[in-house]
Every structure is written in C-alpha cells, then in structure tokens.
Amino acid sequence: MKKTLFLQAPSFDGFDGGAGSRYQAKREIKSFWYPTWLAQPAALVPGSRVLDAPADGLTIAQTLDIAKDYELVIIHTSTPSFPSDARFAELVKERNPAVMIGMVGAKVMVDPGPSLQASAAIDFVAREEFDYTCRDVAEGQSLSDIAGISWKDADGKVKHNAPRPMIENMDELPFVSPVYKRDLNIKNYFIGYLNYPYVSLYTGRGCRSRCSFCLWPQTVGGHRYRIRSAESVIEEVKWIKENMPEVKEIMFDDDTFTDFRPRAEEIARGLGKLGVTWSCNAKANVPYSTLKIMKDNGLRLLLVGYESGDDQILLNIKKGLRTDIARRFAEDCRKLGIMIHGTFILGLPGETQETIAKSIEFAKEINPHTIQVSLAAPYPGTRLYDQAIENEWIPPNKTINLVSESGVQLAALNYPHLSSEEMFHGVERFYRSFYFRPSKIWEIVREMMKSWDMTKRRLREGVEFFRFLRAHGAEQA
Template sequence: MTRPHTLLINPTVTSRSSARFPLSLLHLAAALDKSGSSDIIDGNVDRDFVNDTLHALRTRRFDAVGISVMGGPQMAPSIEVSKAVREHFPDMPIVWGGYFPTLYTDTALAAPYVDYAIRGQGEESFPALMTALSTGDASSLAKIGSLSRKVDGEIVHNPSRRFSLADPNTVLSYDKLGDPSRYLARTFLGRRTAAHQASVGCRFRCTFCGVAAMFGGATALPATTRLERELSYLKYELGADSIQYFDHNFFDREEDMVPLLEVMAKLELPWWCYARSDALLKLSESSWKLVRKSRLRMAYIGAESPSGQMLKDIRKGTRPDQTLEVAELCRRNGVIPELSFMVGPPENTEEETEHTFEFIRELKRINPQSEIIVYVYTPLPESSRHEKDRGKRPSAPLLDVNGEPVVFPKTPEEWTQQHWVDYACHADAPWLTDKLRRRIRDFVTVLRCRYPTAQDLRSPRWAKRTLSVAASWRYSYRKYNRPWELELANRLVKLRMPQVSGL
C-alpha cells in the first residue's frame, strides 16, 4: 500500500512575533505520520506561504492538502491558499479542518475549493481519509467518522466520531517547523515562553463558546508521563523557561489535576492558562500550594457578565459573586486574574454594558492587578452548536439595529467582510448602535490607559506611567467620552492588545 503524503497548512492569522507553535498541525502530523508522512507550512512564520505551498506541491508528491481554518482574520488567507491550490493543481484534494469548518460545515463546503471538511478532532478521521484518498478506495469514505463531503453536489455528513486523547508516546515533531526555537517568545512569563496544550475539551456547555460547540461538554486530561515528557523536552531540549497552556479549561476536577500539578511543580516553569472562577474557588489549600510552587502567574477567567440572569441564560455555570471572590483569591496567591467580559448583548444592550463597566471598576478596587478583556457578545448561530445542544434552550432570534433578523454568511467569502470578521473576533455586533460602539471603545481606551496591561513589555515604563496619570481623572470621574488625548498618546505608545495577539 502507498503511504499517503499530506501537506498541512496554517494560514497566516497573526504577526511573526506573535506566532506560537501551530499545535493543531503538530498534533495532526503526529497522527498522520503513523501511516504516512506530512510536511507543515506555517503562514504565521512564512509570510509567503501561498507561493511556498505551490512550490511544495510542484516539487514533492502529496495526496492532499489539509488546511487549518479559524473564523476571523484567518478566513481570507485560507481562501487565498485554497484557490491557488485549486487553480494550479485542480485534482489535488483540499481538506479543511479546525473551528471554522466544524462550526460552519455547510458554509465551508459551499466553496468550490473545499472538497472535504473534518469536524472536531482530526487525529483519527484525517489519517483514515488520507488512506482512502491514496488507495482510491472511495467506498470507505462513508465510514469515516466526522467527515463531511460533497456527493453528487449534495453535502453529506458522516456521524461524529468519539472524542479521545491518545498518547502518541513521543514528543510532537517540533522539528517539522524548521527551527522550533523561533516559536519561543519573550512574554511577561519569561524570555522563552512556549505554547502547549495538555488536556483537551471542556466539561461546560456555554452557549456562546466555540469549544462547547466542538466538544459538546467532554474533556480528557493527559497522562502525567505525557505531560512530563513534553514539558521536559520544551525545557531541557528547546530551552523554554515558561509555558502558556492553551488547554480549553485548565483546572478540571481537583483529584485529576493534582498529579499534573505535581509534574508542573517539579519543573517550575512559570505559566498562564484558561480557568474558571468556581474551579479556582473550590481548590483546597494543598492544591493552591502546588499551584504556587509550579508558578502560575496569570489565569484567564471568563467572567462574561455581572448579571446572574445572563450567566444562567448562556449556561456559564458561575455567578458574579464568584468573579469578585476569585479576584481576591488570586491576589492572595500571587496570581493575576485576566478577566474577560462580553458587553453589548442583544437584549438590554446599553443597560447591561453600563452595568458591566461598573462591575469592572469594582473588580479593580478589589484587585487592581486584575487584567480586563472586553469583548462584544457575539453568540454562535443555532446551527453551529454541538449536535447534543442544538434546539435546547434556543435563544431569541438575533435582530440587527434596524430590527431585521441577522442572517449569517453562507459562503467563506462573506465571512471575510469586515463586519463578519469583527463578529468572529467578538469586536462588533449588528445590534450595536454607533453611540454604544463608541461608548465601549471609549471606556476600553480609558481603562487600558489607566491600567496598562502587565503583558506589555514593549512600551517603556515611563510611557505607561504617563498614560495612567493622564487617564486617571477620566477614570475617577467616569468621563469616558471621546478621550482624544489618550487616543493620540496611545497611537505613539501602541499598548499591547492581548485580546488580539494573545500573550
């Protein structure tokens, strides 16, 4: 049997300096290489990735191209590379995977340059598809779990496969990325921060979250041997001095977490992760001891809203009092809470937004070190929710600012329109008035000047201090409107925006 060769592509989504390991492709490569081989092109590092893709296809034999696609700014480069492949290599199968084709499968397959979409994890389905493509065994396609494809012009979705976290028993093939140490970045955690994902999935089913739509409330934690193997490689072979964990929700059940925290406490690499207020509040003192010893520096916590009702409606499962309590708990344990909020919900839009601003001020009083991320609430369409959740507790139909129903895009191209890119980035929503949009922007400007983020290493200390002093009267007197002097100063200083670039 011929061993299938796959070309894996991560279209550009961020600047070269913000590029982190393309973990999706590294995990896929580990699975594909068991029965074939793979190469990786990372558009975050290789800025000419479209031409380099064509060059790779001209010079080596591949059986398919696999493209990782996330909604938002990655859409346009994903389309560009897919079209280029289709134009120059019309017979080359093009497979899309990742969040976009999982959440918007029919939209992805509506494009003439997408042949297959794999929903959810790709580690089992993609190698099975590659085997079918390289052997020409079309009859086996119908049996591949989580595969969606076009059959005689109709879109066919195979049943979803079970979710799993298999141990490849070896470290990921970082050397496929050329020099992997170029992915280590200077961040506030350290001089050589590496990205890693230990566990997969999340037990919660928040209605707005892409992770819930992808995993449907399931999670799997890694074996301690796997975590230790991977972290040891990153620390001792690559020279990483800190870790940013991409786990969807790092703190799971305490009894399952403790063995992992023990490994991390042994390696003592300062770290950042996603967490929940309820999980942190439930941790026992002995676990907090491990957390401190392992050197957790910052935890990103989805606070979302100060309204208990809204938290219930979106199935968050936490309460506003827990958000306040966790800010204090983190302060006592030397951990910075990075709290994210979703303003501008479709109902009670202005009132909820103003309420959130006041709540943020309260958090800042409790723990001035708290980092605040303000997003606009942009729920997923009903059709994107996980199959287990579709139709359950449907939200009221979304209406735009004129009271017309919001119609989601039907093609990848439509998703590249700026207002839809902003929707995917939680930066704007069709029900916001210009006045409220401006109000949110002004509040965020005053807040981030008054409290510059600890994650900004580029701006000199004096500049941050000056901005903070300049913003303090506006912040104290709630005079957020039109902070032109701060906008001007910000243009010169260019404070870092963690919600755009990550750490």
C-alpha cells in the same frame, strides 16, 4: 502515505488565531498562538509538515510555492477566515490540479454541505475530532470508508459518512511539542501576558461548562472533559525542558484546566519538581487551597474568562459563575501573587449601556494585570447563534460579518435597546477606562522598571495598542 501539508493559510496582518488557532481575528496587540489543532494530526502523519503562514509572515505567493509540492493539503478554517481560505484552496488547485484538499475546524463541522459546495477546490471536510480522520486520509484510504468526513464524489455530489467517535484515551495521541520544534519557529509565537518565548498545549479536550457563546465545546470538543494522564502531561513538559531550553513558560490551553482539581494539583506538583514556570486557563471559582498548591509549584498566571460584571448576564449565558465568587477568587489570587489576564465580552444577551458600565467598573475593582475585551460573536453551532436567529438579533438570510476586511472584530448582534455600533465602540471605552488610570499606569511602569527586556516589550505593545484604539475608533460597525 500521501505527502501531507497541514496549513494555516495566509490571513490578516496582525492575525491572532487564539486558543490553538481556533478563532481568526486581529487583536489589540499583535500575537500568535500555536496551531495546536493542526500539529496534533500532523504528529500522526509521518513525513508531514505544519505550515503556519501568518506566523511566518508568508505571502500568498510564497505559501503557494510551498503548497504546490504536496499531494494532500489540509487547511484549518473558521467562520471569519473561510472565504479567504476557500479562495486560497482554489489557487493551490490551479497550481496542482491533482492535489487533494481538505478543511478542518468548527466552521466545516457545523456546515459541511454548504462548505463543500462553496468551492470546487475543496474535496472533503472533517467533522468531529479530526486527528485520526486526517491520518486515514493521508494513508490513502478511500474517502467513502473514512468516518467523520463529508466529501464529494466524481460527479460533485456531497456525501456524508458516519460520525467519528470521540477520542476517549487522550494518552494515545502523540506529543505536539516535537512537531512544534520540527516545523515551527517558536520565536514567532508571542502573547502579551505570557513570558517569551512560550509553548502552549492541551492536557485534555472538552469543557463541562455550558456557556452559550463558546464555540468548540458545543462543536468539536464536546462538554465532557477528556483528559491526558498527569504522567503524560509531565512527561511532555520534561521533553520541552530538555529539547526546547529557550522556552520560558508553558501555557495549558484546555478550556478549563482547573475543572478536575485533584488532577490539576497532581500536575502542579510534578511541574514543581521540574522547576518550570507555567500558566493555564481557569474558571473564577478555584478554591484558595488549590490555588496555593499551583502557585507553590510554578504557576505564574491564570487566564480567566469573567465575561461580564453583571450577574443577570452571567445567568443568561449559563456561565455558572457569580460576581461575588469571582471577587473572592480575584482576592485569593492577589494574596498568593498569582497574576490574572482577564477576558470580557460585550454584547451578550441582556447587555445595555448600564451593564457595559457595570462591567467596566467590575474590571477596575478586581483589577486583573491585563485584560482582553471582545465582542459577542454568534458563531454557527452555538446556542448564542440560535438565540440570535430566533430573536432577530442578526439580519435573517444575510451573511454574518464577524470581522472587517482588515480582520478587526465587528459587533454582529443588534438589540432593540443597544445597537451594534454602541457595542463596537464600547470596546475602546472599556480599554481606555481600565488602562488609563494612574494606578494601572504606575503598575505597568513598575513592571517595566524590572528589566530592559520588559521595557522594550511594553513600549512595543503600547504603540500597537494605541494603533488599535485609533483604528478601532475609525472602523464602522
């Protein structure tokens, strides 16, 4: 077994990997998600280590000092971070020419050949789900025999092996939480809307929804929701409770945890017996009866992708949701006392100044406790990217800059009726309109009055939020 390092390479100050470190960018409030997609293959490789350099605050030099002692380094990358990740791979190779370096993630899955050719330091990239692929490489199997990789032979020629089948029995995968405890400092992981400290994990992979902008269901995860058994999920939460007693909340990071409602209810009842507080992603169409079962068994918050307040845009992106259903869902959550962190996206197909204003008013009407506003990102591998090419919403044959040099997300799309700059500055307008209301300010003040810890937390977030607005306003799209 090769001595293996699973690495999240040094990145932007204020890096937020988001959803298992799948989308690298800098957010309005500094936050870190667990590198779940690295921890899962690490659980299959004895003696391996997960190193999350951004969360640990490690410099390039410090990370290189650690990486130089490994025989195999596997780096998680994405479209925004790939250039800096490839450069870091070169620095690792300079220190230790014998090291084997691989990359994983949706970026290298959809673009394996050019990714390999981008740097002589990259020996292979993994396509499809890469858990067992990483294990096979670490075991020393010949690259030519490993399904699901593209690699370079001794002459530098790119070879593409047969695809690796999707994992069907998700219960076969070992728990990720022991890897978190072994390799990570959980105090580094902070999300503004989750109780601190928290732990996030997946109870399944894939998403049955067909949202045109969403990257992983269209690439690595797929559109079939492949699930762990309720017993497996409850057993891992029990392990966390017994071995990581400082954890105050469990976040289930499945794209849509509530897709299979009987299973969600079964898991909820098991969590209720354990007495844990938990949150999850949800589509804004969960019926009251399921919401009540989840709330009665420890559910605190739902992370909900509303995306837009305009029904035509929701239809354009194949969201499978209408605003009237989302309104009813929000009202049900309010009645039950379930908090919502709502996410919105500006710049989706059909966006205009009028629909931006409509989304802002919709957000104020349904009034999630907190929100996140992003810009539509045409990631290669998505239907949105194909549409952008077909309609020339992005410049042909040019590099797409999804983030600035400092890591702030940029508006990559340009419509004839709505410029990238208008979309970019719509983000701060959305935030100001939503948060700078007397009712919302009073809501936050009431929350702060409950505890000194919450007061300190919200004050720190407030400082970061105002810095974000100031920096965002100064950025050039």
